[in-house]
Amino acid sequence: MCTLITNATLLDTDPEPRAVEGDLLIEDGRIAAVGHGLAADHVVDAGKAIVMPGLVDAHRHVWQSVLRSLDPDSTLGDYLDLVLGRLAPSFTEDDVHAANHWGALDALNSGVTTLYDWSHVPHPEAALDGLVQAGVRAVFAHPDREALARLRPPAHIALALAATGPVYGPVEEAVRDWKAARERRWHLSLHATGTGAVESLHRHGLLGPDVMVVHGNGFTDDAMKTMADAGATATVTPAVEAQMGHGAHETVRFRAHGIATGLGVDTVVTVPGDLFSVMRAALPGTPAAEVLRMATIEGARAIGLDREIGSLTPGKHADLVMIATDGPGMAPVTDPVRAVVGSAGRGDVRAVFVAGRRVETTSARARERAEQVRARLTA
Ligand SMILES: [Zn+2]
8 A cells, every 4th residue: 555645744764864755655664765756546635734754762761651750850870779670570571561661652642653672571472462462563571581582572662682791780690691692683772871891791792782771871982982882882871860860861972972872861750751742852052953853864863773774765764753843842843853862852743654654643542541550560
């Protein structure tokens, strides 16, 4: 089936963010062409809205959707103790499914079409099913190697190993994780700040283009150079890092070292689930156009999917977000790049497409289930 999106301000991101002329043709879930003189049996009039690649959230714990705003005041230590230490182990299979379904809808509702779900909660099958039910594209990361190996995700969901070592576990465990991941071509990602992690990975020969380091606050220039030389990538979560005391985010330094750097919400326990506010948090010191790249094509590169998503390049999946330009928080729009990075919010998202198909971005039933889980967990 062919769909033509007309009357849009098309905003591409590669090689640099800019408005492009014409209409956008979708065929079999992929972008077939961008330009003039295109035709299709099904036409979508965008009503002058901005149509751009769907946003890429390169690091989020989707299961925490049911813990939204539980504690915006918590430090990293408080969060580790309460959320991971006490609440995570009490999630049932059904809780995890409800939480991941609701969390994926939260992402889609704010224009995020691809999620890197770092799922450190039991019941990975239920978590994966929640993502599938919502219809979001994803990289699903879990720390349990055996459980991960048993999963059979659909084609639009890739698997990854959510590594605990060498920061939250022994380096020997990291070595076993890396061996398993590379045998099965899983992506790898780990949380790290300060010194020691990159140095340890490098000593054990583990760094590579399939490894994404999350946060990186306080990394030395040597560690960043080591990452760059190995082709490793980074994701920063500037809103959470500012709120929870990780220290200044390292967007400018990572990118100065030539490291592909994505953006992540991380946790809605403390910050909102939309990537627009994360873009704003990343903005100081980085031009708006570069921040938009981080939220799209560069984020896609950070998670290993830049050949598939992140720009309007024909052949890529038609993962798109339509952003209205006539709202009181958006108009008047003269430069779509600056408007999206500077002013767009969740309320401006008019439609979201994954693989060319318009997806629902909320559900009363999913909300009720999320509310029930929250009530029980925090009773
Ligand atoms: Zn995290």
